[in-house]
Amino acid sequence: MYEGGGKMVKTFWLITLILGLALAGCDRDLPQEKPGQGGKGAMKTIVAVGDSLTAGLGVAGEESYPAQLEKKLQADGYGYRVVNAGVSAETSSGTLSRLEWVLTLRPDIVILETGANDGLRGIDPQVAENNIREILKILGDRQVVVVLAGMKMVRNLGAVYVGRFNGMYPRLAEESGAIFMPFFLDGVAMQAGLNQADGIHPNVAGYKKVIDNLYPYVLEAIKRKEGK
């Protein structure tokens, strides 16, 4: 039990960290990207924009869905790299505000997965809806093909809230013409064996399932991109 004073201090640090910076203790590791590399000019770029579900909280970097997706695509002969641009604990407002930065990666395709943290914090769904609409508009203006991943909010927030939240994704997809994956965690959410102990974040097996579900939509996006 050594570190008497020290421990106390460390506790304070922790408090400060949480207080001051509201950081989730995020364990993901981004695949290392070197700009200009990995493309040989021909590589096209998919940017996975999202929150901890994209970042891969609680699983190793190479197990996160963007890394797995890249592997699968390249194994299938698609010349795409997938950049993990997930930020844990991010709400849709955060995603909107960093969109310009993400666009400096010049993505051909964006997989957009956001809004879950808005819901889990009980933020008015209208806020998330406006944010995502704005994001989709910017991406559309830049000719970026978008896969919009839908989200369904947990039931305990109440039927009113859940109804408003869940309803926004199909509406947004329709408005924007984005490729729509109705539920990002379809078949994974609330499945004990596919999630980590926190009951929210998929484990490795869970991400496999996510990839399986997601893959056709990505292929469709590629087709749309190449078709142009």
Place this chain on the structure above:
Amino acid sequence: MTDPILAADRLSKHYTLGGQKITVLNEVSLAVAKGEFVVITGNSGSGKTTLLSLLSGLDLPSSGRIAIAGCDITGLTEDQLAPLRNSLTGFVFQAFHLIPSLNALENVMFPAELKKDPEARAKAERLLDRVGLLPRRHNFPEQLSGGEQQRVAICRALINGPEIVFADEPTGNLDSRNSDGIIRLLLDLHDDQRTTLVMATHSQSLAARADRVIRLNDGRITDADRGEQ
């Protein structure tokens, strides 16, 4: 006797010990002339040391008066006594009482330094040379033998050229060879400088050389006679 250098008038000293009053000195009167060598003798416990410390002003009598060089010292404060002790009298003890933190030379110099005598060091070295201890002047008391310590003590008593030197059994802690040396030294000094010498001692041989012997018994003078007799 005209103008005694030291005069005591009916000195008494009592102690209270365990509620019992003990009389150590009882109405002792005496006078010592300048340059005289007086020996106070008596059995152990007869009051010799007490008498000597009263005469020298190291202790206060319960009653009676003492005058040194015509000055009554019984009413003096310790601070008034200080210059008197420093220059007028010198003391040699049975147990030497050198200052343990000072070396031989510094012990001798100390009284001279107290009165800011610029010659302190020179005088001290001269005295130490005379008693044959100059080579050992940097030794500390505990590094000296008893006889050596007593010689240093005698030098210290003499450095300011006192009128009277009191010596309390100066050879009491020494063997006969050392005793002889110390006695010779004291008598030489007495003879050279005509310093008055008041000494308490058991020694019959010393008593024999005194100008006068005062015998104490149970705190009273029983007999005072001329040494020559």
Place this chain on the structure above:
Amino acid sequence: MNLRFLFREMVHSRGQAVIFILCVALSLVSIVAINSFRRDVRSVIVSDARSLHGGDVIVQAHADFSPALQGELAEVEKGQGVTALTTWEFYSVARRGDGGAALFSNIKAVDQGYPLYGRVELLSGREFIDVLAPGRAIVAAALLERLNLAVGDRLLLGNTSLEITDVVSRESSRPVDFFNFGPRIFVSTADLASLDLVGKGSRVNHQVLLKLTGESRPDQVAARLQARAATGQEQVTTSTNTGSRVKRFFDNLLFFLSLISVFTLLLAGIGMQSSLAALLRRKVKSFAILRSLGATGWFLLRHYLVLVLLLGAVGCGLGIVAGLLLKQSFSGLLAGLLPENIVLGASLADVVEGMGLGLVVVVFFTFLPLRGIEEVKPATIFRKEGGAGRSRTTTRLLVVGGLLLLFGLVVRQLEDVWTGLYFMAGILALVSLVTVLVGGLLRLLGRANYQALALRQAVRSLLRPGNASRAIVVTLAAALAVLLAIYLVEQNLRATYIDSYPADAPTLFCLDIQTDQKQGFVELAGGAVELFPVVRARLQAINDSRINREAELQRRGDSLAREFSLTYRDSLLDDELLVAGEALFGRPDRPGTLPPVSLLDTVVGMGDIKLGDILDFNIQGVPLRAEVTSIRSHTRSMLYPYFYFVFPEKILRAAPQTFFAALKVAKEEVAQLENRIVARYPNISPVNVGESAVELGRLMEKLAVMITFFASFSILAGGLILVSSILATRMARMEEAVYYKILGAGSAFVLRVFLLENLLLALLSGGAAVLVAELGSWALCHFLLDIRYDPYGLASLALLAMTIGLVVLLGLLSSVTIIRKKPGRFLREQL
């Protein structure tokens, strides 16, 4: 055994004996108090953990339990003395009964009979169990405030409407929760169906709490259930194996207090030793006489051993009683911090332990001086002799044995071998340092030439052969150094956590402010807002070597593998200073083209990063390579916002960012402002830290009082050492004073010598103490506590002045009698 001899010896040196007894008592007081307190706290923490976790065994999952677990639970519940209770905890959105404002809240649905342990206190003073019923809700005060509701109003939750019947004032299962996302709402499990919030697709925390009053033991029951629980999904814990913040808090507090009381013990031990040594020094002559009469060394040793043990036992008794009395005062000192159900009693264990501890300490600190008795030679009657050790090897063996014993004791008290080792090494280092320092100073003092007789005399008697002044100065300096160090560290802790804390700490933090909301937010908050851009990023590599994610996660505390918040600005903040590098972003003509980055010193320590190192960041998918150009330190309270990595604005301006705001808002306006902010910018999350800040400040205040209180025992021990050392040298001083007077020195001279000698002693001890304490405290603050160090020069000066005043005063008091006394009398009495 000659009892009369023993008695005579004791009476003859009663002054030192009293000091010895006091030292023994003092060495035990605080340690007995703390150990007994620790026992009480630990026993109460078990029961406290129950109220914290709500049961002896806790089974939880994020969904309904698996059939296997349910079956096993049903079996367990059949057992005798088993009470079970279900709770569901989840977040939801509550609305005003009129369908108006909504608020994200934390719902806890509980069975009738909740809580099994602990209490939920209600504002009305009624019992929770009597108030909560189907159709009713008990809510946190914050909810009423935010939704502008009152008790008696209705609240819409899920598919139903509930009546607000009371307000929660305190929950033992949520003692100090700083960061709850939403206010609490208690409802009855009977309402769950009509709420329709829990079911497939809900995110809930489902618990079954078990209270075991019968035969069954929590760990056995837990093991049974664990065997049936689905791994990773269903958790079974007992209240004792669940880490508790309260336990950790008290562990830390008691550790720190233990540290102080071990210091006190050592100081008191030194006091014991020096008082005994002084006592024995006075006796050397009579020992020599006794030996010359045929008494063996063992005879003397035996008697003194018995004497010391006797005095030691009296001291122990006194110490134990005082310690247990002292412990009673803790309830006052720690009011509000102590678990409410704690009973501060005295047990046999306290007494036995105290006695044992005391005897060990007495034996350790007295065997060296006692051994000296055996070595007194009859010849000492005739002349002082240096007591050359007779058998150095045995003495050394004894010292080593004693040190081991002491080490065992320290380890036992601090409950960790390494900490004990560090502590002992620290003490050894302290003593050697002080010894060397004092030795050097004394030698310097001895070399110098003094014109003034009194000064020379003072120096001479300080340095006289056989004088114990070096030992006294070392002891005193070590004691004072420790005391000053405790004070300095405490002051620095206080400055870091309390003084700088509530005064300039922000009361409200707002997260996630978007760029386009900045303007509006500042207007809304009304001026005094500090906004910090936050750019989320992750450190990928240092000098091209990748961050080892696994190793980082093993690390306790902060980790380089987590996501960091970068910020950008072009200058230092008010509370920052550069500790390395020429400017925040280096010289303008810096070679290389990499963007510069400035690091906070704390993160530098985490990764062994130096100036000029190359860091690879990944800023949300976009790589950034930067060179370390400066290292900063920040001086303000830990709760003031700070950033590990600072970039120039041009590098990160385009990066995705949110703003983090720190606001100072009057306490009573916080809730209103929160409402205004959320109403206008629903994405912004306000965190009310003012409340937590005040709470924390109060906590620190209490801790400081506690620590000062304990440190005062060390001060007392230091005082005893001082008195004892002055008593020890009193004889020698008196002797010298008498000689001066015989040789014709006036009282002014004698006084001057004493004054100067004491002054030198005090200056040496105090000076060495200040030097060592400043150095030690700085090291402690810098390396162990990681807080900024302020040397508090005034405190050091005050200590010096106090030491001088005390030493000089005590020294003069002890020698003033001799100035008026006739020298003849002293000679007669002493010879």
